Amino acid sequence: MKHRGIAARCLLAAAALGALTAGAAAQDEKVFKLGVVAFLSGPAAESFGKPAWDGAKTVIDALNAGSVIKPYDKVGFGGLKIEVDLIDEAGGATKQVEELRNAFERDHVDAVLGYISSGDCLAVAPAAEQLQKMVVLMDCGTPRIFEENKFKYVFRSAAHGGMDNIAMARYLVKQGLKVADVGAINQDYAWGQDSWKDFKGSLAQLQPDAKAKVELWPKLFAGQYGTEISTLLQEKPGLVYSSLWGGDLEAFVLQAAPRGLMKDRLVIFSASDHVLQPLGNRMPDGVIVGARGSNGQFAESSPINDWFVAAVAKAHPGVNPVQPHYRGAQGVLAVKTAVEKAMAANGGKKPTTEEMAAAMVGQEWDAPSGHIKLALGDGHQAIQSNAAGRTKWDADAKMVKLIDIVHFAAECVNPPPGIKSADWIAEGFTGAKCN
């Protein structure tokens, strides 16, 4: 009798546990847990991390409310509510690999979208592959991810950094701006070195007479550029090129502009649209600006772009969306497109990682910055159009506007499949399709 009692209790407990688990599983089937990784602290938070998250969150909130326009009007991802697990990217690549494992194994996220630092992207991609879990890189620039590796579960929803500098060199030609010599100031790490190498290579193809006169390499987050500015003033190059970003770029402009470095000289800031609003009229007129894609002011009017600009303005009054906002949004829409494609193929069930990854290969979708294609890296790496323009302070609107904008088609500034971007630059952009 006693034994029967215990057995009955065990049975009841097992049934209750089973019901709970089934309930949780049923709940899981209605929710898509998305890990989002961006710098929320540290020096890159202000320029890239927070705006990227703001852009992604704006879209995620609207998707959950079912208020995005067609073709993104289905609630969440194919009817699954999106639940975000937000992760701070600060702390280095080793920490990010740990965070990635935690996100998948402990927190059971269905996919991870994120990463701004190229070092973090390079570190988490093989880890995701090992875990056989889907990671969509949304911001980092290094071309090495898919040029040197093959991944099944890793994708990048934005173009890599190669196109940024090809577009800058093409802009000079398109605008008839002849360059005799260049002074370069770039941070001494992968981003700065790769950017300068790509720009120098592209310029050598398009304006072979242009010479690199001086190359300066301040360290990341140096903040003080007095001596570098003196060197550039002394060398008097016809063009000053820089891939500085965030607080470093702002400090450089604050220190260089009063000393006249940017007067009567061409200046290129290859990835700088995000400093225009903070700097305001301290940014001199005529500076050539890039935004790593047709982002921000470069984005052409389209239903999805107009919706996105209005949604950001509503969520963050006074903020003009710039490149990280756009890439955050672009990444969310990439995942949504893949999930819904996979659901259409499996009869509307929540897709598995395998189904999502298969659906995403080579996919195309419309983002606020234009039409995006996963054309490189065997259908894992995006290409997109790019643009450049020049700064002009608008006193009435109290903002720096971009004028003389030139757009470049994705195939004009991105290499075709099967060739590394550095090789494509070196052999003179064979097969480029320019408008």
Added chain:
Amino acid sequence: MNIAAAIFVDGLIDASWLFIVAVGLTLVFGVLNILNFAHGSLFAVGAYTAASAVGWYYGGNFGPAFLGYFVMLGAALLVAVALGPLLERGVLRLFYRRDEVVIVLVTYALFLILEDATKLIWGVNPYYAYEPYGLLGNVSVFGLSYVGYDFALVGLALVTGVLLWLGLNRTISGKVVLAVIHDRDMSGAMGVNVTRVFVLAFTFGVFLAALGGAFTAPKISVQPGISISVILLSFAVVVIGGLGSVEGAAIAALIVGLARAAAIHLMPSAELFIVYLVMALVLALRPEGLFQRMATRKI
């Protein structure tokens, strides 16, 4: 302008900034025997406070533009008075009898806490205090245009250094501080209020860190992360000069400033490691730094 003159001027400007930033660190080490990792965060708090104060002052048109410099000075004082005694009495005092390594870890914890506290108060968006930067116009030196404010920083470093030296060496209070630096136990036995000296010296160290931040704010974008490079550079300067030596910090700042300027002008790719090369050379030849006092052995 020949390169030698450019290196000298750029090096001097850089050295002035380095000295203002590093001298507080060496003073605190000299008196309290603490390598204060939170120094970088105190620099950042000074920069944020000054940027807020300058924004308030110029936004409200409260008076003549040049008074903005005094607003920045006031901001540094405010930070020192608010945080100096609080951190020394509230936190560091509790660890004086512990191992030196524990205190270093405590100051590192303070560094992290203050980093988050600044983010909590000011957020992650940048602050600017650019108005004072342009007030002094431009100066042409050997044909190169410099912002006058940079030379004002040279003056500020000079005044700070001279006043600090005179204060320590030519006043009774300064001699008391020197006595504590030399031997805190003996000073205590002779009736010196060592606790008070600790509080005052630490508060003055905080003031110097905040002063560095306040007067750097006009030429940078004040945002999270500005403290990291400051603590690394300050540490290098202090080690080269000799831990605890004000004169050493001045000479070391000059050496590092000139070495950095020479590297940028002559071999830009060497800029990143030149500071550490100088540090390694000095440590190889004089492990105690350039101006470290002879250590007395207690029996």
